Amino acid sequence: xxxxxxxxxxxxxxxxKVFSKPEKPSVYLKQTLFELYNLGFNSVGIVTIxxxxxxxxxxxxxxxxxxxxxxPTYLIGLTCRDMMLLEFSSTVxxxxxxxxxxxxxxSEIGTMRVTEQIDALExxxxxxxxxxxxxxxxxxxxxNPILTLLSIIVGILGGWLAGTTAGVIxxxxxxxxxxxxxxxxxxxxxxxxxxxxxxxxxxxxASQGYNVDGGxxxxxxxxxxxxxxxxxxxxxxxVILTQTLLS
Amino acid sequence: xxxxxxxxxxxxxxxxxxxxxxxxxxxKTNLVIGRSGSGKTVLVKSIAGLHEPDKGEVxxxxxxxxxxxxxxxxEIRKEMGMxxxxxxxxxxxxxxxxxxxxxxxxxxxxxxxxxERVNFCLNRVDxxxxxxxxxxxxxxxxxxxxxxxxxxxxNPKYLFCDEPNSGLDPITAIMIxxxxxxxxxxxxxxxxxxxxxxxxxxxxxENIVFISEGYKCWEGNKHEVLHSDCELLNEFIFANSxxxxxxxxxxx
Numbered sequence: 001x002x003x004x005x006x007x008x009x010x011x012x013x014x015x016x017k018v019f020s021k022p023e024k025p026s027v028y029l030k031q032t033l034f035e036l037y038n039l040g041f042n043s044v045g046i047v048t049i050x051x052x053x054x055x056x057x058x059x060x061x062x063x064x065x066x067x068x069x070x071x072p073t074y075l076i077g078l079t080c081r082d083m084m085l086l087e088f089s090s091t092v093x094x095x096x097x098x099x100x101x102x103x104x105x106x107s108e109i110g111t112m113r114v115t116e117q118i119d120a121l122e123x124x125x126x127x128x129x130x131x132x133x134x135x136x137x138x139x140x141x142x143x144n145p146i147l148t149l150l151s152i153i154v155g156i157l158g159g160w161l162a163g164t165t166a167g168v169i170x171x172x173x174x175x176x177x178x179x180x181x182x183x184x185x186x187x188x189x190x191x192x193x194x195x196x197x198x199x200x201x202x203x204x205x206a207s208q209g210y211n212v213d214g215g216x217x218x219x220x221x222x223x224x225x226x227x228x229x230x231x232x233x234x235x236x237x238x239v240i241l242t243q244t245l246l247s
Numbered sequence: 248x249x250x251x252x253x254x255x256x257x258x259x260x261x262x263x264x265x266x267x268x269x270x271x272x273x274x275k276t277n278l279v280i281g282r283s284g285s286g287k288t289v290l291v292k293s294i295a296g297l298h299e300p301d302k303g304e305v306x307x308x309x310x311x312x313x314x315x316x317x318x319x320x321x322e323i324r325k326e327m328g329m330x331x332x333x334x335x336x337x338x339x340x341x342x343x344x345x346x347x348x349x350x351x352x353x354x355x356x357x358x359x360x361x362x363e364r365v366n367f368c369l370n371r372v373d374x375x376x377x378x379x380x381x382x383x384x385x386x387x388x389x390x391x392x393x394x395x396x397x398x399x400x401x402n403p404k405y406l407f408c409d410e411p412n413s414g415l416d417p418i419t420a421i422m423i424x425x426x427x428x429x430x431x432x433x434x435x436x437x438x439x440x441x442x443x444x445x446x447x448x449x450x451x452x453e454n455i456v457f458i459s460e461g462y463k464c465w466e467g468n469k470h471e472v473l474h475s476d477c478e479l480l481n482e483f484i485f486a487n488s489x490x491x492x493x494x495x496x497x498x499x
Contacts (some may be wrong), residue, residue: 027351111338119297120335123407124349126322 004056011207014130017129018137031135035152039101039136043218046100048154051084052232055155056091057163058083063168076169077177082158082186089151090190091238094197097144098230102205105136108228109209110219114119127139133206137199144198145191152190189245196241204230248273249405249437254303256286256293263289265461267303270489272480273404276428276451280442281458287441288332288409290458294408296320296328296437304449307405325353326434328398330408330427334390336382336397342369343378346397350406353401369394383458388419392426409442412447420444426449439459446470446483457483 020026032155062079109132110166112118156178163169205226212222249271256264260273263286271277276343278314279287292298294305296312303337305313305351307323315323336345343365350361369378372392382390398406412420428451440447448455452469472484 024352115333115338116331116335119338120329120331120337121330122297123295123324123327124323124352126325126352127321217480 005120007211010211011204014129014133014210015203015206017127018128018133020127020205022134023126024237028131028135031131032138033083035135035139036143039104039139040147043097043100043143043147044150047151048097050096051093051151051155052158054088055080055084055158058088058155058165059159060166060176061167063163067186072173072175073169074173074180077159077174077176078180079173080163081178081182083157084152084159085186085190086218088155090193090197091234093148093151093231093233094194094201094234097147097197098205098234099227100225101140102201102230105202105205105225106209106223107219109133109206110212110222111214111216113210114215123155129210133203134212136206137202140198140202141195144194148190148194181197189241192240193241193247195232196237200233200237201230204233248306248308249439250304250306251290251294252306254290254293254305255301256289256298257301258289264293264300267458267463269456269463269466271437271439273456274432274435274451276458277437277439277454278441278448278452279456279458280443280444280448280452286459286461287443287486289460291298291407291409291439291441295327296324296345297364305493325401326404328401328403328406329393330394330406330411331369331396332410332413334387334394336385336390336394338382340383342374342385342393345382345393346400350402351399364400364482365396368400369393371399371430372396372408380483387414388416388423391423395423395426395430399434402434404436406438408438408442409441410444411440412442412444417446421450422445427451443483448484455476459483 006168057078061072062076109118112132117129118132121131149162160171160174163174164171208222208226208229209219212218251267251269251271254267255262256266264272279290279322280416283288283444289298293300296305300313303313304311306349307326310323311322312323337340337348340348343362346365346368348462350356350364353408354361356364365378365491369375372395373398374389377385377389385393394412406427411427412423415423424447427438427440430436440451442448449469449472452472455461455465455469455472457465457477459479465480467475475481475484
């Protein structure tokens, strides 16, 4: 319990340091652009691949489990759209990014801590927490919604390709299904979740890395903890946000 | 000048620095020596503000540094340079970008002017044709020299060196020591060097403080260090047979 409180306290103290006034906005802007590429653009590949196959599996699973004449086949397209929109593209992509981006952030900052690079920044009079973490948070908040939108599009595309290739649904039915009873608010819901998950992944992972105390073994532990804590918090906030935003 | 008065530092209830009072003069190479684990690094980091002292005062000229708020400390820190034991160069930046980093962060100079300053600092530490190399492509001695170039980029008033020649061969170690001494004199900096290297003690020890188990045991200079009556210091200085043979044949 004491450890939990201590870690929570450290997290909020760090956040206070992160959101203080930057020393030189132009340097931070440059760093943010780098992080947009590093954390955002570099995740496009994995998000595309996973979304494509998940969309395909959703369509095939739905088709094989609703083989009943009373269900119209366009429901397969509708299910694919809603699953991608409501859960998969925000939550599952969030969990995948917690693994990829979270561990990368924790190990990068943790290594900087144990090799005294963070001390070097502090010695120069740079707010190390803000310089290292703020650009990452801003970058993921800006880019993760793009990843979510990409995931929705690619997932639906994967579903369409799998469904029509396997012959479980016609192209017309699928397109009708993905347009049927569309609620635009679902998109807002997905994007709100994405933003909150992006903040959780980046800030929790950065906090684990920043507070590393020891050597390379601790960096590895921090990296694991970053993924575990981010994932658990994503799942917890998924329940809270679903209840809050959809009820 | 840096003055430390009654400094005390604890970690998890264990006192690692006991009531340290010492002055470090500007334009001189001030050495903090002692065995591994004696508290040297903690002392230097407590002075530099990387550790918060539990008791005592740290004065940078006429400013009581350890009682300043975060932002005021940041201002003083712009006048400090530090050379870390492992160099602490930023892995993702090239040599040039590393040295330019403090200039980017704290000056409004144009790129040309900054590059000129970077080249001046790199030339000063005798690093040539390495501007576009990454730290992983440098030798240990080169890393230290680049770290010194970065530390002096903003013309600091105070320079801290944590074991500047650890892991270096004796010739490179002497080159680094000489470089630090020359820069200290040239810029009239207050330099504090934390070391357990006997070559450094003999070569550049203008003011030496000996720390043992967190206590300040002795203070003097390189001429006095060989003739002290402090037993702990003598044990440290004459620990190896070469030192006993060469420095004090009578103590064999």
